[in-house]
Amino acid sequence: MYIAMNRFRVIRGCEMDFEAVWRGRESRLLQVPGFISFHLLRGPEHDDYTLYSSHTTWASHGDFEAWTKSGAFRAAHERAGDPNRKVLHLGHPQFEGFHVVLSETASNPAASARPRP
Amino acid sequence: MYIAMNRFRVIRGCEMDFEAVWRGRESRLLQVPGFISFHLLRGPEHDDYTLYSSHTTWASHGDFEAWTKSGAFRAAHERAGDPNRKVLHLGHPQFEGFHVVLSETASNPAASARPRP
Numbered sequence: 001m002y003i004a005m006n007r008f009r010v011i012r013g014c015e016m017d018f019e020a021v022w023r024g025r026e027s028r029l030l031q032v033p034g035f036i037s038f039h040l041l042r043g044p045e046h047d048d049y050t051l052y053s054s055h056t057t058w059a060s061h062g063d064f065e066a067w068t069k070s071g072a073f074r075a076a077h078e079r080a081g082d083p084n085r086k087v088l089h090l091g092h093p094q095f096e097g098f099h100v101v102l103s104e105t106a107s108n109p110a111a112s113a114r115p116r117p
Numbered sequence: 118m119y120i121a122m123n124r125f126r127v128i129r130g131c132e133m134d135f136e137a138v139w140r141g142r143e144s145r146l147l148q149v150p151g152f153i154s155f156h157l158l159r160g161p162e163h164d165d166y167t168l169y170s171s172h173t174t175w176a177s178h179g180d181f182e183a184w185t186k187s188g189a190f191r192a193a194h195e196r197a198g199d200p201n202r203k204v205l206h207l208g209h210p211q212f213e214g215f216h217v218v219l220s221e222t223a224s225n226p227a228a229s230a231r232p233r234p
Contacts, residue, residue: 001156003156003172022218030221035223037221037222038222039118039120039221040218040220041120042218043214043215044213051213098159098170100156101136101157102139102140102157103155103157104156105153106147106152
């Protein structure tokens with residue numbers, strides 16, 4: 001398994017706009033071979049930005065690489081290059097790719113998420 | 118959903134020792150309410166360290182907080198304080214907690230992970 005993350009330093013006050021861009025995007029990830037899951041994550045707040053991380057899990061590094069060379073990838077990233085788009089984050093997103101070394105998964109996460117007495 | 122991450126800057130050459138510590142640890146996470154999954158991730162290599170991230174997904178931020186106040190948490194972290202333990206990473210791990218804003222999951226990740234013709 002391979003996890004591709006992009007870290008965004010979102011300008012304070014722009015958080016809702018940033019989330020709206022992601023909510024409004026047309027995702028085609030579900031059709032991409034090897035795609036397992038996507039999460040947009042809101043992290044710690046700093047003085048001048050809130051850290052966000054987009055976080056995509058793939059069956060393998062090869063699946064991720066194949067996607068970055070596909071038309072679906074280009075389509076997903078075309079809007080990001082639009083010069084009329086409002087600047088919502090500081091600098092460029094920082095890419096980090098991770099290989100899964102160890103894994104442990106609850107056999108029934110839904111049960112473990114049940115409210116406890 | 119809430120994801121707790123710790124970023125470790127593992128000294129170059131110590132990667133296998135670092136992974137061995139994690140493989141050898143006695144995890145009790147599967148018994149903890151709200152625990153969904155744990156991954157140890159190996160990230161990008163830098164001049165003097167390799168980035169690793171431990172990555173634990175919880176049903177809620179409250180479940181994570183309850184775990185940090187539990188005996189299971191103390192037991193899991195006792196060994197980390199052992200002064201005789203070999204230093205494998207630069208500085209302290211950097212904690213970052215993330216709230217899940219958006220999610221997309223393949224309905225059948227196993228199928229999407231199948232080799233393609």
